[in-house]
Amino acid sequence: MKSGTASSPPFVPDVFNRRDRLEIKTPAQIEAMRRAGLVVASVLDLVVAQIAPGITTAELDQIAAAGIRAAGALPSFLGYHGFPACICVSVNDEVVHGIPGARTIEAGDLVSVDCGAIVAGWHGDAAVTVAVAATEADQALLLATEEALWAGLAVTQIGAKVSDIGAAVEASVRAAGPYGIVEEFVGHGIGTAMHLPPDVPNFGAPGRGPRLVAGLALAIEPMVTAGQRWVQVLEDEWTAVTADGSKAAHFEHTVAITEEGPWVLTAHDGGAARFAALSVPSPAARRA
Numbered sequence: 001m002k003s004g005t006a007s008s009p010p011f012v013p014d015v016f017n018r019r020d021r022l023e024i025k026t027p028a029q030i031e032a033m034r035r036a037g038l039v040v041a042s043v044l045d046l047v048v049a050q051i052a053p054g055i056t057t058a059e060l061d062q063i064a065a066a067g068i069r070a071a072g073a074l075p076s077f078l079g080y081h082g083f084p085a086c087i088c089v090s091v092n093d094e095v096v097h098g099i100p101g102a103r104t105i106e107a108g109d110l111v112s113v114d115c116g117a118i119v120a121g122w123h124g125d126a127a128v129t130v131a132v133a134a135t136e137a138d139q140a141l142l143l144a145t146e147e148a149l150w151a152g153l154a155v156t157q158i159g160a161k162v163s164d165i166g167a168a169v170e171a172s173v174r175a176a177g178p179y180g181i182v183e184e185f186v187g188h189g190i191g192t193a194m195h196l197p198p199d200v201p202n203f204g205a206p207g208r209g210p211r212l213v214a215g216l217a218l219a220i221e222p223m224v225t226a227g228q229r230w231v232q233v234l235e236d237e238w239t240a241v242t243a244d245g246s247k248a249a250h251f252e253h254t255v256a257i258t259e260e261g262p263w264v265l266t267a268h269d270g271g272a273a274r275f276a277a278l279s280v281p282s283p284a285a286r287r288a
């Protein structure tokens with residue numbers, strides 16, 4: 001069989017490097033995404049400030065809804081595959097995708113809030129977990145998860161491969177303790193939609209997947225448990241809980257890859273402080 005004509009290039013298997021599937025943004029488009037990112041950062045601040053014993057998760061959602069609309073943004077979660085709220089609130093053994101409702105926050109709870117907003121068609125997506133009257137073990141889990149997120153963000157550099165991020169996240173978690181890393185849910189590309197290629201797992205070997213290029217934006221979001229990594233989805237078809245009932249934490253940021261390094265669009269300072277501490281070059285210090 002002939003391999004092609006002079007006008008058709010030879011077929012090259014390119015399973016792990018399909019650049020054409022990736023949405024590459026211009027610098028101006030990344031600036032537009034920054035506006036969505038800052039809305040998400042501010043709304044998460046608003047919600048987190050109200051997390052205390054006695055408040056319901058539905059009330060936290062109302063705070064988020066008001067904050068998103070006051071900023072002139074749209075809530076990307078509301079109606080997404082039928083999701084009925086503007087944020088996900090996942091408590092204790094709930095890992096992600098908890099639906100706000102009548103549940104009342106209590107002392108000792110670990111509360112994850114995940115928020116997405118759209119500004120002028122561009123998406124931001126971030127999550128944070130906070131402890132209400134935290135135990136030492138809770139604090140250690142939060143620290144391990146947030147540090148793993150920043151370990152992943154730090155390697156989000158031009159020339160790196162997508163799986164370098166998961167490898168960095170996993171190495172950070174493993175160094176922190178005997179935690180579980182959830183594999184069923186992963187980070188993702190982001191831009192004109194909340195979920196774009198590529199998938200960004202939180203585990204695995206480095207050196208695989210698409211090569212990172214300037215203008216690519218990713219949501220990196222480690223989900224770490226105090227026990228085993230296994231999760232199951234409740235009958236509401238959204239809420240993912242740990243199979244062993246252990247508590248879980250979830251931290252997420254949207255990051256853009258730029259010529260000057262990673263720019264964390266959903267961090268108020270763009271990542272400046274964290275990257276300075278990690279000695280990672282970033283445009284954040286200049287732009288913060």
Ligand code: MG
Binds near residue numbers: 114115116127221252
């Ligand atoms: Mg999210």
Ligand code: MG
Binds near residue numbers: 125188
């Ligand atoms: Mg996400």
